[in-house]
Amino acid sequence: MNLDAFQDALNARGAEVAASFAALPAQDFTHADPERWSPAQHLDHLIRSHKGLALALSMPRDRFGWGQRTPPGSRDADEIQSAYLEALRGGVKASGRFLPDPQGTQADLVQTYRDSVALLDHHLTVYCTDAELHGATLPHPALGEVTLAEMLHFTLYHDLHHLRSVQNALNPQALEIP
Template identity: 25%
Template sequence: MNKDSIAELIDDKNNALISWISAQEDEKWIEGPKNKWTSGQHALHLLQSIKPLNDALSMPKFVLRYKFGKSNRDVRDYQTVVNRYQERLKNAVGETFGPSKNMKTPALTEKQYLLDRLQVEGKKLQYKTRKISDKNLDTLILPHPLMGKMPIREIIMWTAHHIEHHTNTLKEKY
């Protein structure tokens, strides 16, 4: 996928999520299905995954290269990244990584703030995606807790799918 296509995909998926959560009753923000995340926790989890990516993309590229290295393979296409994630997800049932582990339920008073932050971080990611060079998108890598090291282009495509994955989960569970 080219940069513009990826940026548009991020925009579409992020807007769909925010629209869906915004249209739900406030109770769903703080109460989820038994042993499942609330819509507030889904929103917080996505913010906790997008923000560090934006932070990494704000770093000088030589720092990323020094810290994580360079890719030694070709970039996978969107569907291959999605399929690989779904496969890894099946083997990690019930596992949660990073700051989303033992996550609190965001208060209803935080709903608009978190949705606004998701919108802002999504727009930042779109901007950064369009701004970074194709060479850096394809050669610089970042670590992912479930997928391992991935070229930046792949991790941004994965982010679009990750947003869609959580939107679909919310639609199914509610």
């Protein structure tokens, strides 16, 4: 995938996630079992993840742990998904600035999520190049050093993973998909 394809996929995934969270009944949006996040918390976590990545993209490449993979190369989407699921099975959990603390109404959070997708898309346009996709690296809290392409594969899967987690929690009879 090139940068344009990643941006198209990000915007499509963002629209899917936003529509799904917007369609939830209000009582479901803020409800959670004791051991699970509410849909509002899932959405806030995604907002925080997008904003964190957007901030990293806007930093000079000699800051925020940016590096260079030599030789350039990236794992594909399936490999990133597998690595993320393995990290989750190993006990990795959100922490620090990625812990959710949703503020505002359902409509506010859905709009903030849409805004975070637009911000990330904008930062990809302004601060990134196709040449950086498989060579520039940055730190990921669960996966370690990843290329920009790997981070974008992760972001696409991460949004879907949290959407599916909410859908599975609300409909436990449905087939659980990772």
